[in-house]
Amino acid sequence: MSISFGKSLAGSVFAITAATSVSADVPQVATDIAPVHGLVARVMEGLGEPDLVVQQGASPHGYSMRPSEARALEAANAVFWIGPELAPWLEDSIGTLAPDAHVVELLDVEGITTLEYREGATFESHDHGDHDHEGEDHAGHDHSEDAAHEKHDHAEEASHEGEEHAEHDHGGHDHAGHSHDGLDPHAWLDPENGKVWLDVIAEELAELDPENADTYRENAAAGQEEIDVAIGEVEEMLSSTGEISFVVFHDAYQYFETRFDISAAGAISLGDASDPSPARVEEVRNTVTELGVTCVFSEPQFNQNLVQTVTEGTDAQTTVIDPLGFGLDTGPDFYPALMRSLAESIASCASSS
Incomplete structure (x- = not known):
């Protein structure tokens, strides 16, 4: 019995030492x-x-x-x-x-798609085809020298x-x-x-x-x-929503929009999520009204009162999305889950409107 215990203990020590190594x-x-x-x-x-x-x-x-x-x-x-x-x-x-x-x-990193900041509070005239990726389509990739300098x-x-x-x-x-x-x-x-x-x-x-x-x-x-x-799952989810008109809290989503061929009508806040001016909030509010925007997306980190100001008196639905995946479990499965989560929120808001 004591010999068996000794072997077991020795084996455990070896396993711990090997794992540590x-x-x-x-x-x-x-x-x-x-x-x-x-x-x-x-x-x-x-x-x-x-x-x-x-x-x-x-x-x-x-x-x-x-x-x-x-x-x-x-x-x-x-x-x-x-x-x-x-x-x-x-x-x-x-x-x-x-x-x-x-x-x-x-x-x-070479080989990625990069985009310039969008200008203004509203993007209804934004054309995803305008981005220059050295003659490639938007799945492609190298930075041009000018873009790199910028x-x-x-x-x-x-x-x-x-x-x-x-x-x-x-x-x-x-x-x-x-x-x-x-x-x-x-x-x-x-x-x-x-x-x-x-x-x-x-x-x-x-x-x-x-x-x-x-x-x-x-x-x-x-x-x-x-x-x-x-x-593939995101494409399927978004294709089932038909045309959707939406406004985001801050201008963080154009990479997702460009990849999946959807487009926000505008953003309440700038790309760094700094507080918008009253004039910008009013411009977005007018866009929500004039375009009959379906959804206005808020984010958990930022001022929810601004979203209420923009949607008050309109038929727009509101829901929370987050480009950083707040509420998702961190770990190896996080990144694909983030893509699905964004698509699910957009599709859900569109279907409830």
Whole structure:
């Protein structure tokens, strides 16, 4: 009996030691927002889990890190984030807390679709075919030199503004002087970009952890297949809604709109979710009335009173959507679930009107 116990104990110690050895080789990874966390979690599935810096329910446009989030950055061997166009306050934090980490700005990745910010409060004349992707259709992909220069100009401008954002509470928005031209950073809402990023994430982690390179690449390929399934489901859901006229809370959804051939009539707030002027709110309200807008979408992080102001006295339905997937479980299944969630909310609002 004692011999059996000894063997069992020895085996357990060996198993724990082996598991510790394997996990020690897996990089520590930090990510900025939940959609990026979901993509990295899919690539790392079975090996480890990334840390999330900007918690769900908060806005990445302005955020104050908790000590635990700062420690996650400090411990990271790799950091995956959208870039300073989305979270200018995070750039200095990464440089200070993770100076030796492999840092990947996903908006800098070749092969993704990028779009410029839309102008004005209403988009009824917006034409998805106007975007220049070096002669490619919108499933394609390389940045032109001009677009790249514009992007880096905007990034440099945003980084200078990071000092203002760094001191903000969760969801705070002091955007005085912020420019709303240049690159729209909400590129994760085009699922084709998500597929490209899965490969980039896998290759970066494979470089840091060659022993698990095959697993990273296999996970990325499986994740791409899952996104393709989600794309088909989204297309089916949205095709059943017919024509839908809608207004969004802030101008964050044009990548999703462009990919799935729908178009918002306008946005109550700008692309960084800063407070809109009274004139902008009035313009959107007039658009809701004049166009007979079906749905006005609010977001959990922001001022619901503005939505009520825009819809008061109209027949427009309201429902909550979130480009960051508030309420969804984080982890390997998050990203396809986010695509489905957006489509379900749009389709549900359209069917109830």
